[in-house]
Amino acid sequence: MKYDLFFKMAKEAGLEEAELYINRSTSLSFQLFHGEVVAYENNDSQNVYARGLLHGKAGAASCDTFSKEKCAYLVKEIVQNAKVIENEDPIVIFEGSPRYKKVSSFNKALHDIPFQTKLDKMHKLEAAIKAGDPRIVEVEAVAYSESSEEVLLLNSKGLDLHSKSNYFVTYGAAVAQENGQVKSNYEMKFGNDFDELDEEELARKVVENTVAQLGGEPCESGKYKTVLAPSVVASLLKVFCNYASAEEVQKKSSLLIGKLGQKVASSKVTIEDRPLDKSLFARWFDDEGVATSNKPIVKNGVLNTYLYNLTTAAKEGVQSTGNGYRRGSSVGVSSPYLVLRPGKKSQEELFAEVGDGVYITEVQGLHAGLNPQSGNFSLQSTGFLIKDGKKDRALDIVTVSGNLLSLFGDVIAVGSDSKSLPSGVCCPSVVVRKLGVSGK
Amino acid sequence: MISKKLAIDVLNEALRSGADYAEIFYEDSTAYSVEIENNKVERSSSNSTQGVGIRLLRGNESVYGYTNDLTRKGLIGLAGSLANRFNGERVLSVEDLTQIRAKNRNPVVHSYDDVSKEDKIALIREGTQAIADLGDPRIVRYTGTFLNNHRFVAVFNSKGKWFKRDSEFGRMMYQVIAADQNGFESAYEGPGAQQDISYFRTKVTPKDTALKAANKALLMLTAAECPSGRMPVVIGNGWGGVLFHEACGHPLEASAIAKGLSCFNGMYGKPIASKVVSAVDDSTIPGAWGSIDIDDEGNLGSKRQLIKDGILVDYMVDDFNGRRMGREGNGACRRQNYRYCPTSRMSNTYIENGKSTKEEIIAATKLGLYAVGFNGGSVDPTTGEFNFGCSEAYIIRDGKICEPVKGATLIGKGNEILQKIDMVANDLELGQGMCGAASGSIRTNVGQPTLRVSEITVGGRGGELKL
Structure with a gap:
């Protein structure tokens, strides 16, 4: 087998253990503008991440082409890199879990659908957006992309794991104009069952999202009872869950240090790590080869567990929770699929419960406006006023500010409108007791 | 090879x-x-x-x-x-x-x-x-x-x-x-x-x-939490240039302009900023973080004057988007690596020195914010709506820099904010960052001298700004 050479060379170089993590992908994408395919891409590539242990220290190297020459490069660099490591954290090259529960997120049928069928659907989507409302002055882009990915994990202890997944993402973006005001917005649909792609429905949402923002002006600055749309909750939830990483806790930079078994959010909040659900994000082994499991991270507001990879688990003498995932050349701690358990109320019922407040549909610039250490955020946002229990006029850009811990502590209701998002989070709208809004 | x-x-x-x-x-x-x-x-x-x-x-x-x-x-x-x-x-x-x-x-x-x-x-x-x-x-x-x-x-x-x-x-x-x-x-x-x-x-x-x-x-x-609301903001030199990068740089890339999707379309030769603003994108600064000698289409690096005394005079253009604009590229075609289709991007982009001094600008500000550290930001080139986050800021009272505040995010619309720059100092500096867009993450310098925006929306958790 072509990867055997790497392990042979690693052994000859004196590495005690070695590992290869290979990610291969093929993708197809295209974009329409004014009825023309302005961009078309067809790609085929791989990433090879290699690790090895020398005197118990781990060196790392990566490449994308794989050859005898690259094997030699990987081994040489691993040896050199391992020699300079001073940190004494245990690095484990794993022999494998006793049992794995396999789940698949690969649908062969997606790739069998002819290109022309996909193109026709996108032409229809573009036309439907254009025709959707006289205030739509431009269809900024209509795009389709699909990707098939394979993960291979091989190591010197004989571990040989392989998983495959595929998905498509399609989106439409439009520009609306009225009385000199210009607004742009989009909507996307993703999945791996092409039959679920309803272009009329998607076009309707693109148009609705875009024209609904017209006529807006900022609200008065102040504290508001707030409904956060699923995509907004997802962005914030992802950062919040990073505080449950044992790595952050051990390195003393988590807001959830010493909070195991304690209340860290409102009792309405239950957040689960669900890699074994039949979702596009399904993973039955993590990037270190540990079998994954579904489990609550926060249950009715109480912190149920921290998330561990093999290194953080070994430091505390506990088992890995199967949350070792790669961030480039090293293995960190994260979850592939986070689920915020939905409640029973529809979005309309949430508005009614709020009475007067704001409904935030979008936040921008999380990398700039959210401090992951303190949990404080102040984010460019758009949305609507809520008046007399109903969605009212649009808000022109405002900022929404608060703190992540307080926000999840202030959740007073959770909706039933769960939505799965491309970031690997599935969540509904939530109502927060109060959030700062800066407008006029 | x-x-x-x-x-x-x-x-x-x-x-x-x-x-x-x-x-x-x-x-x-x-x-x-x-x-x-x-x-x-x-x-x-x-x-x-x-x-x-x-x-x-x-x-x-x-x-x-x-x-x-x-x-x-x-x-x-x-x-x-x-x-x-x-x-x-x-x-x-x-x-x-x-x-x-x-x-x-x-x-x-x-x-x-x-x-x-x-x-x-x-x-x-x-x-x-x-x-x-x-x-x-x-x-x-x-x-x-x-x-x-x-x-x-x-x-x-x-x-x-x-x-x-x-x-x-x-x-x-x-x-x-x-x-x-x-x-x-x-x-x-x-x-x-x-x-x-x-x-x-x-x-x-x-x-x-x-x-x-x-x-x-x-x-x-x-530091206390930053106040919120609309207020004058003095933006520090160097990394403060992320304001121009987001609010104006991205909307002046041919990828937005060529398709008519920029908030600055139709403004060529017209004022888009106040008269004290001149700005360039210069990929020829020796050894600078964002410089390139030759772009991905074989066009040589160049110094592009984007805005002169408030007037829009040029864009960052690649050959492909240039086709829609009836012109050739000017050396701005870049990509992260071979996995990205290239397009028009910035290099070292900055607002040029003005005539004021930093001290004059602070002294002329009765009540406002002095923002000196930044986390980056983002923009929608079509609407011009942008944000950028401040990591270090101070309150200005009666022309003096006072207590530090944290957690401020500045938001606005590119085409409006450039008109509100009313003072530009002479202490130009550049700051290094990574810019993410369609052709991936590339090295860019942002930059500016200290300048003042007469009014911008500041989002913070500290309530109203008081003298």
Whole structure:
């Protein structure tokens, strides 16, 4: 087998253990503008991440082409890199879990659908957006992309794991104009069952999202009872869950240090790590080869567990929770699929419960406006006023500010409108007791 | 490396079905990064990136593909499958390729490849040791990272040209997390340049950089929450230029302008900023973080005046988007690596020096915010709606800089905010960042002198601003 050479060379170089993590992908994408395919891409590539242990220290190297020459490069660099490591954290090259529960997120049928069928659907989507409302002055882009990915994990202890997944993402973006005001917005649909792609429905949402923002002006600055749309909750939830990483806790930079078994959010909040659900994000082994499991991270507001990879688990003498995932050349701690358990109320019922407040549909610039250490955020946002229990006029850009811990502590209701998002989070709208809004 | 003969064959295969332009982008890069956490080397890793991207154009259509299969069979196969997108007759073929040579303004005399890992570690440790020596128990976690990249690129195109670009850069980054009974704060500094390792001992030093990050994190622990509302904001020099980068730079890229999707469409030759604002995008600054000698389409790097005394005079243009605009590219075509189809991007983009001084601007401000540290931002080029986050700011009262505040985000619309810049100082500086857009994450400098925006919306958690 072509990867055997790497392990042979690693052994000859004196590495005690070695590992290869290979990610291969093929993708197809295209974009329409004014009825023309302005961009078309067809790609085929791989990433090879290699690790090895020398005197118990781990060196790392990566490449994308794989050859005898690259094997030699990987081994040489691993040896050199391992020699300079001073940190004494245990690095484990794993022999494998006793049992794995396999789940698949690969649908062969997606790739069998002819290109022309996909193109026709996108032409229809573009036309439907254009025709959707006289205030739509431009269809900024209509795009389709699909990707098939394979993960291979091989190591010197004989571990040989392989998983495959595929998905498509399609989106439409439009520009609306009225009385000199210009607004742009989009909507996307993703999945791996092409039959679920309803272009009329998607076009309707693109148009609705875009024209609904017209006529807006900022609200008065102040504290508001707030409904956060699923995509907004997802962005914030992802950062919040990073505080449950044992790595952050051990390195003393988590807001959830010493909070195991304690209340860290409102009792309405239950957040689960669900890699074994039949979702596009399904993973039955993590990037270190540990079998994954579904489990609550926060249950009715109480912190149920921290998330561990093999290194953080070994430091505390506990088992890995199967949350070792790669961030480039090293293995960190994260979850592939986070689920915020939905409640029973529809979005309309949430508005009614709020009475007067704001409904935030979008936040921008999380990398700039959210401090992951303190949990404080102040984010460019758009949305609507809520008046007399109903969605009212649009808000022109405002900022929404608060703190992540307080926000999840202030959740007073959770909706039933769960939505799965491309970031690997599935969540509904939530109502927060109060959030700062800066407008006029 | 691909031979000239193979490149000609691949280009001709790509052109067989009617493409009016074809291009091969070959890349062979290596990178190294080492991270010291709490004064111990925690990570050391090496990367090799090697692949080919092939682009075909026909009118306003672009076809792109990439592969790691660098054999003749792999490359001809990719060119052929991309050519299948078109079904016309050949309009062009390539007989020979002539090399274009660009002046090398960014030579790295002592290659990073010849500097040992131990020396890079010793450099970065000077900074982490300085943080350790502070002995401040409030500093709970700190990292120092050094990374360097050696990038070799060769481009062959159907205009019968080929060129190579061999560049290197280095960067050091320090991040400090501090905590007290009230919570956590963090701060970051990350200077970089297309210069050799001596840059990090002369122009900037590890110790100064690391201590700057540490002191900022500690200062922010004591800072009050930033007030919110609309107020005058004095934006500090250097990284403050992220305002212009987001609010104006992105909307002036041909990728937005060519399709009529920019908030500045229709404004060519007209005022888009107040008269005190002149701005450029200059990819020719020797050794600068965002400079390029020759772009991905073979156009030479240039200094582009974007705004002169408030008037819009130029854009960042690549050849492909230039087709819709009826003009050629001006050296702005860039991409992260072979996995990205290239497009118009910024390089070193900044507002030029004005006539005021920083002191005059502060003294002329009765009540407002002085923002000096920034986290980056984002923009929708179509609406011009942008945001950027401040990591360090102070309240100005009666023309004097007063207490520090934290957690401010500034928002606005590009086409409105540029008109509200009413004072520009003469202390231009540049700051290094990574800019993410359609063709990936690339190195860019942002920059400006200290300037004042007469009114901008500030989002913070501290309530109303009071005198």
